[in-house]
Amino acid sequence: MALPKLLKDLMSLPTAPFLESAVMDYVERTCRKLAGVKIKYDRYGNLLAHYRRQPRKITPLAFVAHTDHPGFAALKMVQPRTLRAEFRGGVRPEYFAGSKVRFWNNGQWVKGRVLKLSKTLPPKLPGGPRVPKEAHIQVGKPIPPNTLGMWDLPEPTLRGDRVVSRACDDLAGVAAMLMLLQRLCRKRARGEVYCLFTRAEEVGFVGAVGAIRARTIPKRVPVISIETSSALINAPIGDGPIIRIGDRVCVYTPQFATFCVRVAQELAGRRKSFQYQRKLMDGGMCEAAAFGAYGYAVIGICLALGNYHNMDTHRRKIGSEWVSFKDWQGMVDLFEALVLDPDGPDAVDDSLRTRIDGLFEENQALLRQE
Ligand SMILES: [Zn+2]
Known part of the structure; x- marks a missing residue:
């Protein structure tokens, strides 16, 4: 299928x-x-x-x-084949170096590979990982600023x-x-x-x-x-x-x-x-x-x-x-x-109340025996 x-x-x-x-x-x-x-x-x-x-x-x-x-936004070509890009979203820093990426440039994917994480921010939670912010990426051809990038996956x-x-x-x-x-x-x-x-x-x-x-x-x-x-x-x-x-x-x-x-x-x-x-x-x-x-x-x-x-x-x-x-x-x-649903979200649902009331009726006499 x-x-x-x-x-x-x-x-x-x-x-x-x-x-x-x-x-x-x-x-x-x-x-x-x-x-x-x-x-x-x-x-x-x-x-x-x-x-x-x-x-x-x-x-x-x-x-x-x-x-x-989660993905990249191109910032600037820092060398003829090296792009500095911002990362947006929550991915741990150890997943970046060496990973394959692709940038959507004029209706075509241009492939690349992360060289290194060049900037991270302090952890959001105490003891958590640092937050990836920018990476240097080797790319097949120059990528204009603000081009989006994703991981290169099938x-x-x-x-x-x-x-x-x-x-x-x-x-x-x-x-x-x-x-x-x-x-x-x-x-x-x-x-x-x-x-x-x-x-x-x-x-x-x-x-x-x-x-x-x-x-x-x-x-x-x-x-x-x-x-x-x-x-x-x-x-x-x-x-x-x-x-x-x-x-x-x-x-x-x-x-x-x-x-x-x-x-x-x-x-x-x-x-x-x-x-x-x-x-x-x-x-x-x-x-x-x-x-x-x-x-x-x-x-x-x-x-x-x-x-x-x-x-x-x-x-x-x-x-x-x-x-x-x-x-x-x-x-x-x-x-x-x-x-x-014919009743909609505002209809009063008293099924739980009915159930526990039933249990109460069944057993309440025992509360009075002592
Ligand atoms: Zn989501």
Whole structure:
């Protein structure tokens, strides 16, 4: 089997923080073909797609995914074949020297190799690694300033259930949201949903914070942050998409988590092949934390990711990232079920209360015996 076109196309595109135009153009072109989807850019260049068709009287949802991936931006040729470039995103310093890279120059990849890390910043956390800032890179020909660079890794493929790509994070999320919009349009589904495609997440949610300040998503709309997140011992690849109830710094909105879990449970009941996980992914943070800090109701949905940020910890080399294709398909199914849920995120869910009240009624007489 081959990768679906959306995944293959998106994962083949060049992208890096603040240099996401190829991905944005692709998202825009795809959305323009969809009747019922309106698009607009906010003043920071984030793209909002809005699907609305005879909406029911329930609160709509917003999905958010970022369009960048850790990568380089060319600064200056310091010698005829040596480029000084900035690195944007979280990759440990020991992965740089000797690794192969490629720069997207006038519609063509130009290959290169990192000679050395020439500048690092102090660790973000006490005891953590220093933060790579600039590298000297040997390149095949001169590269103009602000050209984007990525690790030189093979084109995306499907191997068994593995989607292997130089950038799953977060093009897998972007593709899943586009797939959702395509499905809703094809089915002429009744409902309303926002899909926000953000910029520069990898340097600290910069696009998302811009979108929050610009009120790109209405404040009353709860936000589902879509991510790939480093697989954990208790959150493995292949056990289904993960409803992420929090991250390294905060927990998300409990009532909204209850809604998502209820919808996932019901979907699992209807469709035996659907699996999901409910986890605290505390390895990192995601855009849900930013939206939550500004008062939005938030939750995360993520895919467990292998070789997080291209760090192949077994071979100690730069390598392709990977996710499970089945997890990805399950994630799109879950998106659809969330959007089409008849009750919506604001309905009061008192199932837990009913259950514990039942236990109380059953046993309360014993409290009085002594
Ligand atoms: Zn990400």
